[in-house]
């Protein structure tokens with residue numbers, strides 16, 4: 001039944017330097033089974049394509065409302081709001097909008113059409129670069145395993161960016177065709193993990209340990225990524241707990257642990273989706289705090305192999321106040 005299932009793609013990002021080594025094409029797949037409170041890609045959660053309204057392109061002509069037979073568009077003061085309960089994703093409104101202010105976010109691809117899209121930039125990949133499958137959670141789509149196999153068949157370096165909340169069998173099958181596993185670890189305390197992501201972390205941690213065994217056998221590569229969210233994950237207790245877990249279960253296997261600094265670049269995405277983002281007023285972290293967490297992590301996890309670093313941007317203001325990270 002799934003043999004020819006299409007792929008629901010959020011975006012294809014070319015010349016990426018953030019999702020693995022070298023120059024890469026990153027395929028962002030739609031659909032996620034976690035509900036992280038801070039999610040930086042809210043448009044990736046729903047497995048279906050979605051309608052988005054771009055305020056800077058809207059000329060207020062109301063043509064879209066006339067085209068919507070579901071009554072799903074509301075003109076509120078200076079904005080068009082999409083009532084997502086009513087919207088059937090027919091995209092009649094996007095077709096009629098004269099300025100392109102209403103657009104589908106996400107697209108269904110037939111498998112055979114997607115592969116050539118991903119291969120377009122292979123000339124730039126060199127020895128280190130390749131293709132990263134990310135999301136959402138890429139392992140929720142039936143086509144992901146097929147894609148990884150095809151990419152290996154083409155002789156490309158593959159990376160898989162997963163949060164690990166999937167059946168172990170699915171993860172292990174994907175690892176057969178994965179050169180670099182990018183694994184997200186957020187919170188060491190399962191209760192807090194459930195509070196902030198909607199799920200406990202037991203399966204995520206046990207899957208990572210099993211994945212580590214495969215990485216060791218295959219001599220493939222493993223990177224861990226932790227989003228640093230002020231008030232949630234960015235504190236010394238959590239980072240130290242994660243470091244101890246890595247040291248106890250994955251010693252000598254992890255090449256790199258990235259502590260990804262909080263950013264607020266997604267605020268506009270939430271606005272377009274009519275969702276209130278609870279971190280709207282949260283400031284970027286100070287460089288001193290980022291370095292302090294790296295120091296804590298590196299001191300506890302050191303196994304002669306792992307490189308711990310922070311990535312992203314720190315607060316630009318000179319002397320930005322350090323937060324309480326205890």
Ligand code: SF4
Pocket residue numbers: 051067068069070071072073082086087088089090091092093094
């Ligand atoms: S996609 Fe279709 S149902 Fe949804 S708002 Fe546009 S016209 Fe209405």
Ligand code: SF4
Pocket residue numbers: 053057058059060061062063064065080096097098099100101102
């Ligand atoms: S048709 Fe497009 S430009 Fe006109 S009001 Fe609707 S979204 Fe705005």
